[in-house]
Amino acid sequence: EVLPSVRVRGTTGSAVLGYTTDEVTIDGVTHGLGRTDLLENLLAHRSRGDALLVPLVSTGAFVEVLEAVRATEPVQIDHPWVTWDGEGPARRPLVTDVEAVVDRAADQGALFSEVGAPWAHADRDEVLDELVVDGVPVASVLDGAGTIPTSSPRPYLHPVRTLGGTVVSAHHPPDHDWHCGVGFAIPDLDGVNCWGGRTYVHGEGYVWRDDHGSATVVHAEHHGPSLRQEVVWRDPDDHVALHEDRALAWRAVDTGWELTWSSSFRVPGDAVVRLGGPGSNGRVGAGYGGFTWRFPPCADIAVRTATASGEDAVHGSVAPWVEWSAVFEGVGATIRFEALDHDDPWFVRAAEYPAIGSALAWRTPTLVHPGVPLVRSFRATVSDK
Known part of the structure; x- marks a missing residue:
C-alpha cells in the first residue's frame, strides 16, 4: 500500500511528510x-487566547496553490485508465499507475x-466563434478538443447566456x-458512438466499447449575425x-434573443447511412440523439x-414547440424550442x-440516402424570466 505524503522542495533541500504516519524525511x-490537533488549537485560541499554531497570515502560499489548481478546469480521466475496487460505499476508483506518475511529476x-x-x-x-446580440456575448462556439475520446469530441455552444447574463447551458x-x-450528437452512426459514454446493446444494457467517433469543424464562414x-x-x-x-443565425427579439439552428446531413459515399440510438436499438423511452x-x-x-x-x-x-422554464442560481430564465x-x-x-x-431516432433509425440531405432545423428563444 502506498501511503499518502506531501513533498516539499526548496533551494536548500527537500522534505517528504507522511501525514498519516507523522514522519518527515529531510534529505534522506x-x-x-x-501530532497537534489544529482544531483543538483553534478552540483553545477562541476560549483561552492561545496562540494559533497556523495563523491566518501564514496560509497565503497554501491558498495560492489551491487557486492555481482551481484555475484549470478539470478533465475527466477516460475510462480505460480507471478501474474500481470494492463494493457499496467503500467502492473507489483506481487510476492506472497513478503513484508512479505522481512521483515523476513531483x-x-x-x-x-x-x-x-x-x-x-x-x-x-x-473558441471558434462568438455569438453577440446587441453588444452582449450570448454564446461561445467551441471546437470540442477538450472532450476526452470516449465522450465523443464534437463542436458545441457553451456557455449560452440570456441577455441578462444568466448561464443556461x-x-x-x-x-x-x-x-x-448545445449541439448535435448521434448515439449510433452506422455502429459508431458519436454521443459518448457507454453504448446501448439490446439484451446487455450499456457497455463500454471502443466505438467512439468524433466530429470536427473543417470550414467556417461568419457573416454578420450568422455562421456556417x-x-x-x-x-x-x-x-x-x-x-x-x-x-x-441569431438576433434580438422582444422577449430576449433567438437562435436558429439548422443541420443538413450528407452521406460520404453511395451507401445509405443509418442514424440510431438506444430507442431504435430496443430501449423503450430512451430515444435520445440529435439536437x-x-x-x-x-x-x-x-416544461x-x-x-x-x-x-x-x-x-x-410530438409538438410544434416545447418550453423550459427554471431558476438558474437564483435567476429565472425560459427557453422555448420550436421544430x-x-x-x-x-x-x-x-x-x-x-x-x-429532439429525438432523431425515437423508435426506429433515421436513414440518410445518397443525394438526399437529411435536414433538422430548430429555433430557440432565450429569455430572462
Missing part, C-alpha cells in the same frame, strides 16, 4: 513527529501530461461527461462517416407544450438531470 533522514516539477501519463488529456477547447457535468452544452460550418463526423479509425452543413440542450443545475423546473405539462407528459410527445421542418418527438429529462432535445 526520517524523523518521527508528534520529481521533475512537471505536469502529468509532461511526464507521459496516458490518462492526462492535455487538449483544451478552442452546461458541459461535462459529473453525471454525464459527454453532455456538451462544415462539420465532418468520423469513426474511431478516422474515416469520414457523415458530412454536416451547419447554419446558425440536444443540457442545462446547468436548476430549480422550479416547468410544457401547448397541450401537455410536466416531464412525463412532454417526454416523447421548424420535422415532427420528431421531444426528449425531456428533469428529475434525473436537466436536459431537452
Whole structure:
C-alpha cells in the first residue's frame, strides 16, 4: 500500500511528510513527529487566547496553490485508465499507475501530461466563434478538443447566456461527461458512438466499447449575425462517416434573443447511412440523439407544450414547440424550442438531470440516402424570466 505524503522542495533541500504516519524525511533522514490537533488549537485560541499554531497570515502560499489548481478546469480521466475496487460505499476508483506518475511529476516539477501519463488529456477547447446580440456575448462556439475520446469530441455552444447574463447551458457535468452544452450528437452512426459514454446493446444494457467517433469543424464562414460550418463526423479509425452543413443565425427579439439552428446531413459515399440510438436499438423511452440542450443545475423546473405539462407528459410527445422554464442560481430564465421542418418527438429529462432535445431516432433509425440531405432545423428563444 502506498501511503499518502506531501513533498516539499526548496533551494536548500527537500522534505517528504507522511501525514498519516507523522514522519518527515529531510534529505534522506526520517524523523518521527508528534501530532497537534489544529482544531483543538483553534478552540483553545477562541476560549483561552492561545496562540494559533497556523495563523491566518501564514496560509497565503497554501491558498495560492489551491487557486492555481482551481484555475484549470478539470478533465475527466477516460475510462480505460480507471478501474474500481470494492463494493457499496467503500467502492473507489483506481487510476492506472497513478503513484508512479505522481512521483515523476513531483520529481521533475512537471505536469502529468509532461511526464507521459496516458490518462492526462492535455487538449483544451478552442473558441471558434462568438455569438453577440446587441453588444452582449450570448454564446461561445467551441471546437470540442477538450472532450476526452470516449465522450465523443464534437463542436458545441457553451456557455449560452440570456441577455441578462444568466448561464443556461452546461458541459461535462459529473453525471454525464459527454453532455456538451448545445449541439448535435448521434448515439449510433452506422455502429459508431458519436454521443459518448457507454453504448446501448439490446439484451446487455450499456457497455463500454471502443466505438467512439468524433466530429470536427473543417470550414467556417461568419457573416454578420450568422455562421456556417462544415462539420465532418468520423469513426474511431478516422474515416469520414457523415458530412454536416451547419447554419446558425441569431438576433434580438422582444422577449430576449433567438437562435436558429439548422443541420443538413450528407452521406460520404453511395451507401445509405443509418442514424440510431438506444430507442431504435430496443430501449423503450430512451430515444435520445440529435439536437440536444443540457442545462446547468436548476430549480422550479416547468416544461410544457401547448397541450401537455410536466416531464412525463412532454417526454416523447410530438409538438410544434416545447418550453423550459427554471431558476438558474437564483435567476429565472425560459427557453422555448420550436421544430421548424420535422415532427420528431421531444426528449425531456428533469428529475434525473436537466436536459431537452429532439429525438432523431425515437423508435426506429433515421436513414440518410445518397443525394438526399437529411435536414433538422430548430429555433430557440432565450429569455430572462
